[in-house]
Amino acid sequence: MRRLEGISKLSGRERYVDDLPCDGALWGMTVRSPSPRGRIRSIEFGPGVEWSQFVVVDHRDIPGPNEVFLIERDQPVLASDYVRHMHEPILLIAHEDRAMCRAAVKQIRIIIDEQPAALDYRVLPASDQVQRGQDNVLKTLKIEKGDVEHALAEAAHVVEGVYETGAQEHIYIENQGMLAWVEQGVVVTQGSMQCPYYVVNALKHALARDESQVRVIQAPTGGGFGGKEDYPSHLALHAALLALKANRPVKMIYDRSEDMAATTKRHPAQVRHRTGFDASGKLVAQAIDVVMDGGAYVTLSPVVLSRGIIHAAGPYACDNVRIAGRAMLTNAVPFGAFRGFGAPQTLFALERHMDVCAETLGIDPIDLRRMNLIRDGQETATGQVINDGADRERVLDLATKHIELPERREQHATFNITHPFLRRGIGLAMFFHGAGFTGSGEVALQSRVRVAGLKDGRIEVLASSTEMGQGTLTVFTKIAAERLGIDPSQVLIATPDTARVPNSGPTVASRTSMVVGRLVERACDALLEQAGLSRDARGERVQQAIRAWHVAHPNAQLSSEATYERPPGVQWDDNTYRGDAYGTYAWAAYAAEVEVDLRTFTARVIDFVAVQDVGKVLHETLARGQIQGGVVQAIGWALLEECVWERGGMKNCQLTNYIIPTSDDVPPIRVYWMQTPYAHGAQGAKGIGELPMDGPGPAIANAIANAIGVEANVLPLTPERLMQMMDGAHV
Amino acid sequence: MLVQEPNSIPLAGATDVLVHWPAHLDAHAKTYLDLSGLDDLRHISWNQEALTLGARTTYWDVIQDEQCHQEFPLLQHAARQVGAVQIQSRGTWAGNIVNASPAADGVPVLMAYDAVVVLQSTAGTEEVPLNEFYMGYKQMRRRTDQLVVAIRLPRRSYAVQVFEKVGARRAQAITKVGLAMTRSSVGWRVVASAVAPTIRRCPSVERLLEQDAPVCSPDDLAEAFATDTQPIDDIRSTSAYRARVLARVAFHALQSQAPGRS
Numbered sequence: 001m002r003r004l005e006g007i008s009k010l011s012g013r014e015r016y017v018d019d020l021p022c023d024g025a026l027w028g029m030t031v032r033s034p035s036p037r038g039r040i041r042s043i044e045f046g047p048g049v050e051w052s053q054f055v056v057v058d059h060r061d062i063p064g065p066n067e068v069f070l071i072e073r074d075q076p077v078l079a080s081d082y083v084r085h086m087h088e089p090i091l092l093i094a095h096e097d098r099a100m101c102r103a104a105v106k107q108i109r110i111i112i113d114e115q116p117a118a119l120d121y122r123v124l125p126a127s128d129q130v131q132r133g134q135d136n137v138l139k140t141l142k143i144e145k146g147d148v149e150h151a152l153a154e155a156a157h158v159v160e161g162v163y164e165t166g167a168q169e170h171i172y173i174e175n176q177g178m179l180a181w182v183e184q185g186v187v188v189t190q191g192s193m194q195c196p197y198y199v200v201n202a203l204k205h206a207l208a209r210d211e212s213q214v215r216v217i218q219a220p221t222g223g224g225f226g227g228k229e230d231y232p233s234h235l236a237l238h239a240a241l242l243a244l245k246a247n248r249p250v251k252m253i254y255d256r257s258e259d260m261a262a263t264t265k266r267h268p269a270q271v272r273h274r275t276g277f278d279a280s281g282k283l284v285a286q287a288i289d290v291v292m293d294g295g296a297y298v299t300l301s302p303v304v305l306s307r308g309i310i311h312a313a314g315p316y317a318c319d320n321v322r323i324a325g326r327a328m329l330t331n332a333v334p335f336g337a338f339r340g341f342g343a344p345q346t347l348f349a350l351e352r353h354m355d356v357c358a359e360t361l362g363i364d365p366i367d368l369r370r371m372n373l374i375r376d377g378q379e380t381a382t383g384q385v386i387n388d389g390a391d392r393e394r395v396l397d398l399a400t401k402h403i404e405l406p407e408r409r410e411q412h413a414t415f416n417i418t419h420p421f422l423r424r425g426i427g428l429a430m431f432f433h434g435a436g437f438t439g440s441g442e443v444a445l446q447s448r449v450r451v452a453g454l455k456d457g458r459i460e461v462l463a464s465s466t467e468m469g470q471g472t473l474t475v476f477t478k479i480a481a482e483r484l485g486i487d488p489s490q491v492l493i494a495t496p497d498t499a500r501v502p503n504s505g506p507t508v509a510s511r512t513s514m515v516v517g518r519l520v521e522r523a524c525d526a527l528l529e530q531a532g533l534s535r536d537a538r539g540e541r542v543q544q545a546i547r548a549w550h551v552a553h554p555n556a557q558l559s560s561e562a563t564y565e566r567p568p569g570v571q572w573d574d575n576t577y578r579g580d581a582y583g584t585y586a587w588a589a590y591a592a593e594v595e596v597d598l599r600t601f602t603a604r605v606i607d608f609v610a611v612q613d614v615g616k617v618l619h620e621t622l623a624r625g626q627i628q629g630g631v632v633q634a635i636g637w638a639l640l641e642e643c644v645w646e647r648g649g650m651k652n653c654q655l656t657n658y659i660i661p662t663s664d665d666v667p668p669i670r671v672y673w674m675q676t677p678y679a680h681g682a683q684g685a686k687g688i689g690e691l692p693m694d695g696p697g698p699a700i701a702n703a704i705a706n707a708i709g710v711e712a713n714v715l716p717l718t719p720e721r722l723m724q725m726m727d728g729a730h731v
Numbered sequence: 732m733l734v735q736e737p738n739s740i741p742l743a744g745a746t747d748v749l750v751h752w753p754a755h756l757d758a759h760a761k762t763y764l765d766l767s768g769l770d771d772l773r774h775i776s777w778n779q780e781a782l783t784l785g786a787r788t789t790y791w792d793v794i795q796d797e798q799c800h801q802e803f804p805l806l807q808h809a810a811r812q813v814g815a816v817q818i819q820s821r822g823t824w825a826g827n828i829v830n831a832s833p834a835a836d837g838v839p840v841l842m843a844y845d846a847v848v849v850l851q852s853t854a855g856t857e858e859v860p861l862n863e864f865y866m867g868y869k870q871m872r873r874r875t876d877q878l879v880v881a882i883r884l885p886r887r888s889y890a891v892q893v894f895e896k897v898g899a900r901r902a903q904a905i906t907k908v909g910l911a912m913t914r915s916s917v918g919w920r921v922v923a924s925a926v927a928p929t930i931r932r933c934p935s936v937e938r939l940l941e942q943d944a945p946v947c948s949p950d951d952l953a954e955a956f957a958t959d960t961q962p963i964d965d966i967r968s969t970s971a972y973r974a975r976v977l978a979r980v981a982f983h984a985l986q987s988q989a990p991g992r993s
Binding site: 099102103106255257420421598599600601602604640644651652656657659661662664665718719720723 | 753754756759897899900901902903904905908966967968969971972975976979980983986987
């Protein structure tokens with residue numbers, strides 16, 4: 001089945017928010033903090049601008065609480081008297097002419113009485129940098145099982161290591177953008193987003209409106225990767241405030257530089273491992289400390305930290321585990337959701353550490369992993385018993401087989417002593433990714449999907465899950481068509497418009513195909529019953545029955561809903577962090593072959609193998625695209641993408657200076673599937689979207705360590721960093 | 732026109748100006764002189780002694796020219812490294828010279844080929860060796876009434892021709908360190924980019940090579956490069972990286988181009 005919107009995207013006919021007609025709209029722009037922390041002393045409107053022609057909004061124009069509704073409510077919509085990070089929004093201005101608006105922003109001077117900023121999350125703050133509690137800690141979380149200290153004391157070997165990963169920009173191809181207008185008393189926003197109902201909640205709260213007075217419509221969205229999970233709430237609020245004050249539609253489109261400077265990024269993290277093994281190489285203790293930079297407000301950091309620590313011990317069996325997680329407040333631009341959501345950081349540390357341990361123990365790194373892989377009937381760090389029938393050992397074996405590990409190791413041994421300046425190496429990572437919301441999150445969401453039978457016999461699927469390039473439209477169409485045995489052309493997917501679609505939850509956490517897709521199936525089943533059919537009815541019979549129902553019920557609507565139900569036996573305790581952290585996990589082993597150029601200290605991935613068990617693969621082309629795209633994004637994170645910081649703001653916010661991979665920087669990415677079905681996912685599918693972000697970082701770092709013998713424990717491994725690591729070593 | 736509007740900026744390709752156009756509001760108030768209508772300035776011409784490129788000759792024009800490929804292969808190497816095809820087909824060699832970026836890719840190879848900049852004004856024609864054209868960061872020996880009309884490269888036979896660009900990725904990257912080297916009957920030319928306020932020749936390195944001094948490791952070149960360049964830390968790289976990589980790239984290029992020097 002072809003990608004539904006593929007041709008319109010390829011041919012440039014798709015209309016993104018900036019392409020949508022919006023008669024009489026003003027351009028809205030944002031005036032931001034020039035300082036990482038301090039009190040706003042004054043705001044000066046410069047000369048030479050006709051300020052009376054501009055609509056200007058500040059915090060006093062907010063009808064409700066000056067709070068962006070999320071996990072906590074510490075983040076203002078617009079700073080009133082105090083700023084906590086660079087680029088924090090303070091004022092909004094709007095004008096008919098975009099260039100005049102842009103010029104005017106530069107004529108507004110914000111004077112800040114600066115206070116000492118906390119800019120390094122790895123060290124505890126000085127007393128004058130403390131802004132939350134005693135120590136700027138935003139959130140702590142702990143997982144504990146067994147007696148770690150005792151086991152470490154008894155262990156035959158204890159291996160320690162410290163690992164760090166940097167921030168990462170999403171670089172969705174379409175920048176953030178939003179339209180807002182008021183229609184018969186209803187505030188409407190339309191734009192690029194992942195989670196329309198998050199925007200609804202933010203608008204309701206800060207604009208002091210009930211749900212009937214706000215409406216949110218997703219426009220075709222050019223990529224999200226988590227960057228459009230919470231941020232569009234801010235932009236929608238800004239656009240809506242301007243539209244309310246101007247009494248005209250307002251359009252806000254960030255340019256690339258503003259988007260990179262002001263919006264969220266992946267959390268930087270530092271992870272410490274202290275690991276005990278018995279004499280044979282069996283894991284007996286894992287003590288893991290995870291610290292993340294949350295930035296200046298809480299935003300999503302507690303849940304990013306949660307997913308991070310749950311994945312920190314990896315897909316291994318170990319009786320004694322203690323994982324302590326801490327998210328720190330700093331005066332950096334807040335960090336947020338990004339594909340993998342904390343897991344790539346902790347899995348980098350774990351899987352790089354496994355190679356360090358193997359070297360210390362004198363065991364082959366593949367053997368060390370195989371020996372400790374979790375087996376059916378064994379428990380994860382949170383005490384979740386794994387019993388899914390997935391053959392994890394085979395996942396690992398397939399990766400070593402397809403990368404031709406023994407043969408290439410032999411080839412490299414010769415190559416590396418004969419080539420004047422190139423060195424090759426090979427590395428692997430074994431990992432897992434929990435699909436759907438963590439813990440009791442899916443239960444709390446109570447996601448709903450509606451399926452309608454139309455007069456002409458076609459089916460319409462109504463959900464708030466968004467297409468952002470990953471294939472939601474095509475996959476939902478396929479799931480509904482196959483469930484009802486009808487042609488995909490007979491299935492429509494409703495635009496996520498909160499005036500029409502129920503809340504199927506946010507489009508995040510690798511949950512859309514698995515969780516929401518399953519709701520599509522169940523709503524289809526319910527529709528059959530509504531139409532008076534048995535559950536096994538399929539094909540033309542279904543469409544005939546729908547048409548007949550409409551004849552019998554003129555002017556009525558035929559539709560049915562499914563609401564999320566917790567799979568039987570799943571238990572989670574949020575207080576103790578014990579139980580079934582996720583309904584299911586995808587398992588994977590990724591292998592990378594790299595070549596390091598000793599002239600320039602540049603590492604390049606020259607071959608890549610990705611083996612995974614993601615349950616049933618719903619659409620092979622789209623699934624392969626997800627894996628390959630994720631691997632490319634992770635290659636960028638591992639080797640190229642470095643946020644250069646200045647006072648907690650990103651200094652290199654242009655695509656000429658923030659380097660993402662081009663097709664020439666990417667090797668062949670060979671994708672292999674194992675398909676152990678998951679009973680509670682659509683057709684047996686598990687989550688897939690985030691998985692490929694987890695494995696490439698450690699696989700590549702391990703390969704570089706293998707090639708040139710450096711401790712490649714920090715990402716990104718830019719040439720400048722590799723040069724430092726190699727200093728002293730004569731190569 | 733340049734006499735009447737001495738501060739106007741001639742445009743030949745405008746690939747740099749237009750990229751920054753939305754953000755650089757101060758650029759909007761300046762006067763630009765669009766050369767795109769002057770077809771006489773777009774040519775690749777040969778005579779007995781020299782190759783001449785017109786001021787509007789693009790990278791793409793050179794990439795497609797077989798004789799350029801034969802006699803001046805580094806021009807093609809460098810041209811292929813500038814942006815992608817869109818930029819290569821608009822961007823010009825002369826534009827690259829007067830844009831005066833210390834990280835330019837066209838300039839180092841032109842300089843390694845002893846290119847001469849041909850300037851014209853109502854007062855007449857002046858020729859300045861490219862090697863002497865830059866006086867400091869974005870400072871050039873071009874009077875405001877002069878227009879670069881051509882670039883002339885002497886025809887010689889070369890024993891060594893090297894162009895190395897080190898960017899942050901394999902394509903579409905701004906140069907972090909660049910090197911062009913040639914050896915002909917007139918001697919060695921070693922040109923470094925992105926390691927000084929301007930692209931420049933490295934006379935100490937050239938002297939070392941002329942003297943046939945033994946070069947057994949990058950360290951044997953590093954001191955001479957250090958005399959000739961002043962790399963800095965900036966948003967793209969570090970001075971330490973630039974200095975070390977320049978010497979290493981040069982060393983390995985010499986090893987492969989002229990083995991037996993060690």
